[in-house]
Amino acid sequence: MATDVTALERPAGAGWSRAGGGLARGFATAYLSLVVLLPLAALVWSARGGGFASFWHAATEPEAMAALKLTLGLAAACAAVNAVAGTAAAWVLVRDNFPGKGLVDAVIDLPFALPTIVAGLTLLALYGPGGPFGIDVAFTRIGILMALLFVTLPFVVRAVQPVLLELDAEMEEAAASLGARPIGVFRRIVFPNLLPAVLSGVALAFARAVGEFGAVVLISGNIPFKTEVSSVYIFGQLQSGNGSGAAAVSVLLLAISLGVLLGIGGFRRWRTRHDRV
Amino acid sequence: MSKYLLRFGVLGYLALILLVPVGFVFYRAFDQGFAHAWQAVTTPEALHALWLTLLIAAIAVPVNTVVGVILALALVRGTFVGRGLINAVVDLPLAISPVIVGLGLVLLYGRGGWLGGLADHGLTILFAVPGMVLATMFVSMPFVVREVVPVLREIGIEQEQAAETLGAAPFQVFRRITFPAIRGAVAYGVVLTTARAIGEFGAVSAVAGNVEGKTQTLPLYVKAQFDGFDTSGAYASSVVLAMIAIAVVVSLRFLQPKEH
Numbered sequence: 361m362a363t364d365v366t367a368l369e370r371p372a373g374a375g376w377s378r379a380g381g382g383l384a385r386g387f388a389t390a391y392l393s394l395v396v397l398l399p400l401a402a403l404v405w406s407a408r409g410g411g412f413a414s415f416w417h418a419a420t421e422p423e424a425m426a427a428l429k430l431t432l433g434l435a436a437a438c439a440a441v442n443a444v445a446g447t448a449a450a451w452v453l454v455r456d457n458f459p460g461k462g463l464v465d466a467v468i469d470l471p472f473a474l475p476t477i478v479a480g481l482t483l484l485a486l487y488g489p490g491g492p493f494g495i496d497v498a499f500t501r502i503g504i505l506m507a508l509l510f511v512t513l514p515f516v517v518r519a520v521q522p523v524l525l526e527l528d529a530e531m532e533e534a535a536a537s538l539g540a541r542p543i544g545v546f547r548r549i550v551f552p553n554l555l556p557a558v559l560s561g562v563a564l565a566f567a568r569a570v571g572e573f574g575a576v577v578l579i580s581g582n583i584p585f586k587t588e589v590s591s592v593y594i595f596g597q598l599q600s601g602n603g604s605g606a607a608a609v610s611v612l613l614l615a616i617s618l619g620v621l622l623g624i625g626g627f628r629r630w631r632t633r634h635d636r637v
Numbered sequence: 638m639s640k641y642l643l644r645f646g647v648l649g650y651l652a653l654i655l656l657v658p659v660g661f662v663f664y665r666a667f668d669q670g671f672a673h674a675w676q677a678v679t680t681p682e683a684l685h686a687l688w689l690t691l692l693i694a695a696i697a698v699p700v701n702t703v704v705g706v707i708l709a710l711a712l713v714r715g716t717f718v719g720r721g722l723i724n725a726v727v728d729l730p731l732a733i734s735p736v737i738v739g740l741g742l743v744l745l746y747g748r749g750g751w752l753g754g755l756a757d758h759g760l761t762i763l764f765a766v767p768g769m770v771l772a773t774m775f776v777s778m779p780f781v782v783r784e785v786v787p788v789l790r791e792i793g794i795e796q797e798q799a800a801e802t803l804g805a806a807p808f809q810v811f812r813r814i815t816f817p818a819i820r821g822a823v824a825y826g827v828v829l830t831t832a833r834a835i836g837e838f839g840a841v842s843a844v845a846g847n848v849e850g851k852t853q854t855l856p857l858y859v860k861a862q863f864d865g866f867d868t869s870g871a872y873a874s875s876v877v878l879a880m881i882a883i884a885v886v887v888s889l890r891f892l893q894p895k896e897h
Contacts, residue, residue, distance in 0.1 A: 571734025
């Protein structure tokens with residue numbers, strides 16, 4: 361459908377959104393360059409300032425490397441938990457029925473709306489020393505993982521939900537009537553249909569988890585080599601005046617997380633294409 | 638049986654990760670009574686932080702809304718070189734750590750940065766409100782574009798073309814045909830932009846410096862109060878932010894397209 365529209369719009373003459381919008385578009389592009397691209401360019405420039413050797417040296421400091429490994433490991437774990445829990449939550453919200461379902465559905469969006477520092481504060485109070493349940497995961501990797509799970513909760517749920525709503529239950533009924541067991545129906549029918557949506561949700565959750573700062577900074581305790589994630593390390597370097605070192609670590613982190621995003625996106629497109637043929 | 642297992646598994650997970658923590662903010666804020674909490678959020682510092690938070694949002698949100706609609710129109714209706722690039726740049730803020738955003742701004746406007754000279758001409762960006770506005774604009778940029786783009790795709794251009802054929806001026810077409818169709822999506826995007834603008838911590842924290850009572854937004858104030866062992870102040874301010882968040886979630890419900 362999208363291609364038809366593009367074909368139609370060329371001979372259409374001057375709409376405000378096209379010709380008259382030229383000036384507006386120039387303004388918007390300039391805004392994008394000034395607000396988004398220029399700071400990032402300055403970051404890359406500063407990272408490579410002393411040549412590649414000094415960039416690599418700063419980016420692979422032992423403490424920076426430890427933080428990077430921890431960050432990527434936790435983001436991967438967070439993405440994996442979200443893939444399962446998010447899909448299950450979407451399933452329950454679409455296929456199940458129970459009193460209060462609408463409220464639960466609405467509450468899923470809260471992590472998008474709640475400031476991250478508030479999330480970090482309350483998680484530390486609840487699951488930190490002296491918490492009401494006697495659970496203390498403050499300054500541990502479990503604690504950081506919980507904070508990451510809080511802020512990334514909506515991504516997979518909100519990606520999978522609309523697809524599940526559209527999914528025709530007839531296919532599943534047909535498979536079941538032909539003797540497939542529930543697990544078989546899920547594996548053969550439901551899962552392949554949901555996979556692209558799960559993957560796009562997982563990609564967003566991963567990217568968010570790699571970069572998260574506000575929710576993590578309180579509960580992680582920021583112990584170097586143990587519970588210090590990259591964003592906190594970068595912030596610390598910036599605070600202590602080592603801007604170019606912070607930039608080097610940032611560029612490496614960005615490169616890795618953009619690489620993972622492109623990889624997931626590529627896999628997703630490849631899967632979708634194969635399913636359609 | 639497995640149905641109930643799944644249902645209670647999911648509800649238990651949501652309670653553990655989401656509901657109990659959010660409820661606990663309210664409990665901790667009011668466990669010493671309402672008056673105590675009220676006092677904590679009406680100190681001059683807290684009020685200033687709230688005012689600054691709203692001021693920054695009041696600048697960043699309208700700018701990002703106007704630019705977002707223009708960018709969405711350009712991305713969907715436009716045919717120009719570099720459209721793919723703009724599409725990628727619009728998504729960048731979602732994939733970049735807020736701390737890295739703040740760092741980029743510090744390196745750009747700081748001493749020795751490309752635009753570091755602005756400070757010598759009396760234009761202070763860093764450790765001041767302009768830098769905090771720029772950081773907020775960066776992180777809250779994608780939301781309006783992302784909400785409006787799919788709606789623009791869906792409505793197509795037949796009506797716009799018909800209006801043009803009947804002699805409507807370009808801006809008239811936008812005002813009477815295009816805008817009414819995307820109004821809901823714009824509103825949804827504005828709510829998301831506002832939530833992000835009010836809650837941003839990492840990016841704003843990196844560029845704000847530590848000028849207490851001057852460059853503190855409400856999230857920064859929460860952190861400062863917590864670091865200063867004034868936990869009741871931190872929780873009381875958190876409740877203000879949490880109530881804004883709940884208002885956001887409620888308005889998202891009302892703005893949602895009907896078929897959902």
